[in-house]
Structures are given as structure tokens and as C-alpha cells.
């Protein structure tokens with residue numbers, strides 16, 4: 221694969237794992253506040269992000285290109301409310317969306333059609349990621365300072381299930 225594209229793919233692995241760490245930190249924050257449904261939702265998000273990173277790692281291996289793992293930055297912490305947490309989720313996902321779009325642009329510039337197709341899954345996933353965070357922010361805004369509203373949303377968040385994300389065409393890990 222093109223060198224610039226391989227470098228950007230390796231950087232994306234790091235960004236996905238940072239995302240995982242950020243959501244793990246948020247999950248811990250929610251647990252400390254007694255918001256177990258949100259803690260569960262954010263933990264599932266952590267698992268999904270790890271899988272996003274693993275799937276790029278796997279793709280590079282299948283293409284025969286070197287995987288390079290970079291240090292993962294310490295995630296933020298210390299939110300003041302669940303609304304603030306989810307506003308940060310959305311803000312963070314927007315940066316990831318931009319990063320995926322940049323990767324897709326590079327793959328098109330270097331005419332790497334296989335990678336363009338691989339990245340389509342990520343482009344679509346980002347629409348879902350931003351949509352989920354936006355929905356939850358709207359609900360939290362509607363609840364405002366109402367404690368029963370917050371607890372109802374927390375219960376709803378507890379229903380999230382985890383299914384390992386499958387990128388079409390990607391052979392399973394060794």
C-alpha cells in the first residue's frame with residue numbers, strides 16, 4: 221500500500237484506541253455517579269472502539285503492510301454532568317469523522333480501491349456514532365434538572381447490547 225496511506229491507517233488505530241480509553245474513562249465517571257445504565261452504554265462503546273482499531277490492524281496485516289502501535293494519550297476526565305459527557309462524546313466523534321474522511325480522501329488520491337471500500341464501513345459507522353450521541357444529548361436536554369427524567373434515560377441506556385462490529389470482506393484474526 222501507499223506509504224502515506226499506511227501511516228494514516230496506523231494513526232487511525234491509535235485514534236480508535238484513544239476513543240476506547242476516553243469512553244472507558246467516561247464509563248468509570250458514570251459508575252462513580254451511580255448512573256449504571258450510562259456506565260454500561262459507555263463500556264459497550266469502549267468495546268466497539270477497540271474493535272474498530274483491531275479491524276484496521278487486521279486489515280493492514282491482510283494487506284501485508286506493517287502495523288505500528290503508538291502510545292495512547294491519557295483520556296480526559298472530570299465531567300460535571302451526564303449531558304456534558306455526551307456533549308464530549310459528540311465533539312470527539314466529530315473529530316474521528318474528520319479523520320476517517322481524511323483517510324478516505326487519501327485512499328482515493330492514491331487509487332487504492334480496496335482500501336476505499338474497506339473505509340466505507342467506517343464512513344457509515346461515523347454517521348451512526350454522531351446520530352446516537354445527538355439523540356442522547358437531546359433527551360438529556362429535555363430532562364433538564366429533572367432527576368426522574370435522568371434516571372429514566374439511564375435505564376434506557378442500560379439496554380444497549382454489544383455485537384462485535386464486522387467489516388465486510390475482512391478475514392478473521394489469526
Ligand code: OFO
Nearest residue numbers: 239269272316349
Ligand atoms: Fe471508532 O467510532 Fe467512535 O471514535
